[in-house]
Amino acid sequence: MAAAPPIPGRRKWGLDNPYVFLLPAVLIFGAFTVYPILRSLYLSFYDYEFLHPERMHWAGLGNYREIFHDERVTQWPGIVLPKGSLSVWQIVFYPFLVFWLTINSPGGAFWNSIRFTLMYVPATIILPLFLAVLIERAGRLSTFFRTLNFIPVVVSVAVVSIIWMWIYHPEYGVANTLLRMIPGMSEGFIWLSDPKLAMPAIAVMCVWHGLGFNMLLYLVGLQRIPTELTEAATVDGASGWQAFRGITLPLLKPTILLIGLLATIGALKVFGQMFIMTNGGPGDSTLSMVLYLYNIAFRYGKFRFGYASALAWTLAVFIFFVSLVAFRLSKERE
Amino acid sequence: MAINADRARRLSNSGLLYLVLLIVSALSILPFVWVVLSSLKPYSELYSKQLAFWPHHWTLDNYTKMIEKMVGFGCYYRNSILVSVGTVVLTLFAGSLAAYALARFRFRGDQAILLVFLGTIMVPGEVGLIGQYELLSAYHLLNTLTGLTLSYTAFNLALTIFIMRGVFAAVPQEMLDAARVDGCSWWESFWQIMVPMGASGLAASATLVFLNAWNEFIFALTMNNWSDEARTLPVGIQLLQGQWQHWDYGVLFASVMLSFLPVIIMFLFLQKTFMRGLTAGAIKG
Numbered sequence: 001m002a003a004a005p006p007i008p009g010r011r012k013w014g015l016d017n018p019y020v021f022l023l024p025a026v027l028i029f030g031a032f033t034v035y036p037i038l039r040s041l042y043l044s045f046y047d048y049e050f051l052h053p054e055r056m057h058w059a060g061l062g063n064y065r066e067i068f069h070d071e072r073v074t075q076w077p078g079i080v081l082p083k084g085s086l087s088v089w090q091i092v093f094y095p096f097l098v099f100w101l102t103i104n105s106p107g108g109a110f111w112n113s114i115r116f117t118l119m120y121v122p123a124t125i126i127l128p129l130f131l132a133v134l135i136e137r138a139g140r141l142s143t144f145f146r147t148l149n150f151i152p153v154v155v156s157v158a159v160v161s162i163i164w165m166w167i168y169h170p171e172y173g174v175a176n177t178l179l180r181m182i183p184g185m186s187e188g189f190i191w192l193s194d195p196k197l198a199m200p201a202i203a204v205m206c207v208w209h210g211l212g213f214n215m216l217l218y219l220v221g222l223q224r225i226p227t228e229l230t231e232a233a234t235v236d237g238a239s240g241w242q243a244f245r246g247i248t249l250p251l252l253k254p255t256i257l258l259i260g261l262l263a264t265i266g267a268l269k270v271f272g273q274m275f276i277m278t279n280g281g282p283g284d285s286t287l288s289m290v291l292y293l294y295n296i297a298f299r300y301g302k303f304r305f306g307y308a309s310a311l312a313w314t315l316a317v318f319i320f321f322v323s324l325v326a327f328r329l330s331k332e333r334e
Numbered sequence: 335m336a337i338n339a340d341r342a343r344r345l346s347n348s349g350l351l352y353l354v355l356l357i358v359s360a361l362s363i364l365p366f367v368w369v370v371l372s373s374l375k376p377y378s379e380l381y382s383k384q385l386a387f388w389p390h391h392w393t394l395d396n397y398t399k400m401i402e403k404m405v406g407f408g409c410y411y412r413n414s415i416l417v418s419v420g421t422v423v424l425t426l427f428a429g430s431l432a433a434y435a436l437a438r439f440r441f442r443g444d445q446a447i448l449l450v451f452l453g454t455i456m457v458p459g460e461v462g463l464i465g466q467y468e469l470l471s472a473y474h475l476l477n478t479l480t481g482l483t484l485s486y487t488a489f490n491l492a493l494t495i496f497i498m499r500g501v502f503a504a505v506p507q508e509m510l511d512a513a514r515v516d517g518c519s520w521w522e523s524f525w526q527i528m529v530p531m532g533a534s535g536l537a538a539s540a541t542l543v544f545l546n547a548w549n550e551f552i553f554a555l556t557m558n559n560w561s562d563e564a565r566t567l568p569v570g571i572q573l574l575q576g577q578w579q580h581w582d583y584g585v586l587f588a589s590v591m592l593s594f595l596p597v598i599i600m601f602l603f604l605q606k607t608f609m610r611g612l613t614a615g616a617i618k619g
Contacts, residue, residue, distance in 0.1 A: 015521040018435035022447065025432035025491055028424075032488030033454055036465030043464065050468070134355055141352070147605055148359040151366065154601045154608065155594045156549030158568035162575050162590055163365050166583070172381065174368070212362065216609055217616060262616060269458050272551040276572050290460050290552070297464055298556060305464050312461045319458060 044310035050303035063310035072284060072292065073311070075108035106195055106285035109292035113315075116288065117267035119203040124263045125256060128211050132218035133244070146219065150212035157209070157272040164205045165277050168192050192278050195285040202273050202286060210266075214259050221255030222248070257330045261323060268319050289315045366594065373397070373587035380583050396584035404578075406562040407589050410570030413558075416479050417566055418547040421486040425543050426536060428487065429494030430502075434524050436495065437502040438510070448499075451492045459489055460552065467556055476557055477564040485553055490543045497542075497614045501535035502528055534607075541604060542611035548597060567593045 047059040067073055080101040082090060090097055103115040131149065135142045152160065167174045168191035176188030191201045225248060233243040271290035274280055280287035280295070289311065297308035368387065372380060373396050375389040400407060435441075436448050466485060467476070475481030505528060513523040529536070551568045558564040565573070571593055578586050601608050 016519045018439040018441050018444075018520075021431040021435035021520075021524070024428035025451075025495065026447065028428055028484060028488050029451065029454075029491050031469070032466060032485055033462060033491070034450065036462035036469060037454065037457055039465030039468065040461055040463075131355075131358055134351055134358075137348075137351060138355055141355075145355045145359050147602070149362045150605075150609065151363055151598055151601065153612065154545060154597050155366070156551065156568045158549075158551050158572050159590055159594050162571060162586075163369055165575070167365065172583075208361070213612065216613060220613055258616065265458070269460055271460070272568075275551075275555070276575075293460075294463075294552070294556070297467075305468070309464050312458075312464065316458050316461045320456065323456070 040309040040312055043306050044313050046306045048304075048306035050297075050305045056306075059306065063307045064314065066307060067310060067314055071108060072287065073108045073110050073289075076111045077102070077105035077107050080105050104196060104200065106199070106283060108284070109287045109289045112199070112285070112287055113268050113270065113289040116199060116203060116270055116286075117264055119200060120206050120267045121260060121263045123203070123207045124210055124214060125260050127207060128214035128259070129218050129252075129256075131211065131215045132222060133248075135215065135219065136222050146216070149215055152209050153212045153216075155209075158276060160205065160209050161273050161276040164201075165192065168201055168277075193282050195282045198278050198282060198286050202277060206267075206270070206273060210263070214263070217255055217259055218252070221252050225251045253330075257326070261326055264322060264326070265319055268315065268322070366598070369587055369591050370595075373584065373591045375584065375587075377582065377584055380587075396582075396588040399582070400585045400588045404574060404585060404589060406565065406570055407574065407592075409562045410565050410567045411592075413479060413563075413565060413570075414548060414567040417482050417486065418544050420479070420483040421490065421547040422540050422543050424483065424487045425490045425494050426540060429491050429539070430498045430529070430532070430536060431524065432491075433495045433498035434502050434528055437499045439520075451495050455492050455496070463552065463556060466553070470557055477560045478558075479564065482554060482558050482564075482566070485557065486543075486547045486550060489550075489553070490546055493615055494539050494543060497539050498532060498535060501532040505531045534610075537604075537607045538611035538614055540611070541608045542615045545597070545608075545612070546615075 044063055045059060045061070046056055047062065048056040079098065082094075082097055082101060086094075103118045105115075106112060107115070135145050135149075138145055166172070170176060170188065170190045170193070173188075173191070175191065179185045179188045189197055192198050229247050229251075230243045233247055234240070238246065269290055270288050271294065274286045274288050274291045275294070278286045280291050293308045293311035293315070296304050296311065371387065371389055374392050374394070375386075376391050376393045376395060379386060379390060432451075436444060436451075470476045470481045470485070473481075475484070509527050509531070510523055513527055518526065549568060550566075551572075554566045554569045555572075558566065559569055562570070571590060574589055575586060
């Protein structure tokens with residue numbers, strides 16, 4: 001803000017007063033954003049069912065205590081180890097195998113949101129990066145490819161979820177029709193009805209949906225890197241991969257962190273995909289935090305706004321700390 | 335010779351590059367193309383286990399059936415348009431005025447107000463869901479387009495203020511001074527200098543806000559889900575999917591096609607603006 005002087009002279013309440021300029025925004029924002037957030041915080045300390053306001057009473061930390069005892073929130077499968085004898089590949093990639101088996105084991109809503117995040121975020125950091133690097137090299141056609149890949153971004157979660165429900169349809173879906181072409185695969189999978197497949201299937205869809213957006217952020221980041229740097233490295237005999245690892249990747253770090261942070265925050269709040277595609281099932285295997293709090297507040301008939309508010313605030317505080325830690329880590333490394 | 339071999343290698347490299355890009359891009363758009371083509375297939379072809387991408391017989395049956403039988407769809411469409419346009423207008427008006435005040439003036443409390451606006455960007459919108467439901471219910475704004483428009487406006491204000499404050503701060507002070515000398519009030523110089531100077535920023539914000547409103551799901555589901563008169567497209571489409579999936583996929587394909595096509599076409603015409611708006615909005619999680 002260069003030179004923003006105070007308005008000279010006295011201020012009248014009229015169309016020449018900065019407070020008047022702020023008024024519409026402050027009123028709308030105060031009433032529909034700030035007040036509801038604070039109201040939710042207040043309600044989280046009360047035993048409160050929307051349909052019975054007369055029974056509302058102070059609960060202190062009761063709702064928060066209930067979260068810790070609610071199995072549908074806190075259940076966790078623990079570290080899951082592979083059973084039986086292992087093949088050579090399974091031994092070589094043992095850590096990855098354990099990681100995957102663990103994050104693919106359903107638990108309570110909190111764990112489900114986290115395991116969705118752990119499936120979604122790494123893929124959504126890596127895949128768009130490759131796409132962006134390839135598109136940067138595509139010369140005159142790069143705009144064309146950028147446009148095509150960006151299209152899914154403008155389409156809503158609801159529409160995308162419905163289209164992918166059709167793709168995953170066990171009988172008529174494209175996924176299974178393609179799989180059946182492979183010799184020996186006569187049946188395919190029941191994707192969204194299989195507790196081991198539902199969450200990865202949703203995660204794949206989300207990575208697909210966000211690909212174009214993150215590609216764009218990477219392209220913006222790549223444009224900020226002076227081409228002379230990579231060119232100089234290539235002249236000095238570095239291979240394309242070495243130039244990428246040694247120069248492009250370190251300079252892209254802010255972009256990678258931004259995408260990682262945005263993806264993590266978004267993933268921890270995941271709702272629509274589960275609501276539309278699986279309704280949290282099969283079992284509770286895709287029940288996310290926001291879906292659960294939505295169900296508590298609006299679907300289980302009791303409109304338990306107090307408990308649901310406590311769930312919402314717990315998630316918000318968790319997201320805040322995750323962002324804070326990510327931020328600190330990125331600062332320390334520098 | 336060596337040069338030729340090098341050139342050949344480079345050519346095959348770029349061939350591979352384009353091949354990979356074509357495959358990835360195809361994966362990005364094929365689901366939509368598939369929906370468009372399926373909406374033009376007759377009933378018999380839709381329920382076949384054979385993978386047929388291209389329709390054998392082209393037909394508009396699904397669309398006529400949709401218009402006849404899917405009574406709610408027209409309502410959802412109208413509601414989505416009204417709410418999205420209303421949100422864009424209201425957000426840009428209130429947001430850019432506030433951004434103007436915060437970018438160009440110093441007054442008591444300016445930093446505090448800015449802090450509240452930007453600080454709430456960090457709070458997930460879902461936290462306000464319950465408080466907002468209560469509020470709208472108390473003022474009989476549930477299941478009204480007004481209620482949802484106000485909710486979406488509040489939701490998009492902080493981001494718009496953030497973007498437009500940057501845009502307005504970059505306008506040279508001399509222009510404002512000159513207008514002031516010519517007797518322009520601050521209100522007049524907002525409309526005569528700031529709005530034209532910030533036009534591309536306003537357009538980028540408009541696309542971002544429009545897209546947010548057009549695609550929003552959880553608030554629309556919570557606040558406006560009692561009758562067709564108030565449902566927007568994402569909620570309506572989801573409801574139709576539940577009602578029709580056991581009867582006729584063709585009609586569903588047609589309705590889904592109609593709900594994403596206008597936005598995609600709009601994007602193709604206004605690509606630069608969309609991309610600018612969405613990257614500017616990237617700070618909001």
